Amino acid sequence: MSNTLQAPYDHWRNRYLLIRHGHSQANQQGVIVSSPERGVAEFGLSELGEQQLAQRVADWQWPTPTLVVHSDFLRTTQTAAHIATAFGLTPSVETRLRERHFGEFEGQSDDRYASIWALDAEDADHQHHGVEAVSSVAGRMQAVIAEWEQKASGETIVLVSHGDPLQILLTALAGKVLTAHREQTPLAPASITLYGRSV
Template identity: 65%
Template sequence: MSSTLQGSYYHWRNRYLLMRHGHSQANEQGLIISSPERGLDAFGLSETGERQLDEVVENWVWPTPTRIVHSDFLRTTETARRVADALGVPMEKDERLRERYFGEFDGQKAALYEGVWVLDDRNAEHAEHQVEPVARVAARMQAVIEAWEARVSGETILLVSHGDPLQILLTAIAGKPLTGHRDQAPLEPASITLVDKSA
């Protein structure tokens, strides 16, 4: 597990808002949509998700972001766009914020997540069923923050991503074993978590 973020955690130059996309058509249908082939152009926000985002932007209680960086999947792009339009903030995509790839289970029922999480709890490096390893997800998610830390200072950056990647990132930031990423409280659709460890 990369410890780069842990070492610099109390000296970040920026603060970060971590946002899970709003309720999606994949959530509505109970499907795992984790590949670019399925997720880039389909399975956007559901009507429930659109209502969630309307409520979030209408009742915004977090620091106003200076920029929004989002996964390029449709559901995250639509989420980011609603916030960007409401707050007048620029947005840009970053493929490193994509959903965790669930391999053989992509396109299948969401009930299959549980079996993957059981395997995660044993080994953060496992790639059984061609699932993307937790450690790899942690590395790419941390790399996004590392890149922004090197690029700008004093900003509030909203990162719009997906449930598993964000929980894995929060676990890494806390310096906890990645095998326990499901010990994090589940992130609800359209939820926002403030991580502020700027100097």
């Protein structure tokens, strides 16, 4: 059943710092920027977002990262750069961490999210208005972690992504139905969630 995905492992090999990008120019303008055609080259961090990341680095209270992996959108690339620079790491791109694509709502006001989330609550496989299905987002996001669990051990891996994909991922990892992803506490810009290996 595509509405729920179980966590891939009982015993995690790595720790993951799931980071939503800092406040962005798209957030500032209240517009949906979900297509690679626009999001990779435009709509990076806002001035507030830059300040948020500088503060996160200055007040770092999480395990020390050993790897930084990020969506190739400009806002996530810039967020990853802050973290990587602070810890002397070289960030790497992972396109499966991209923003959820919102189809025909691309470029429209971000108040349109609510209508999609209402549809999500009914069907995790829906693709109304050309929107990427929740189940598809969950699959690609979990695949990133599953791959790292297979090829690495003892790492602390920063995964820089976007609000909807991360909430969907956390819902999937908790073994909850994907239609409930908006019941997760919304992730604030520049928020960090620790997941995986506890020691």
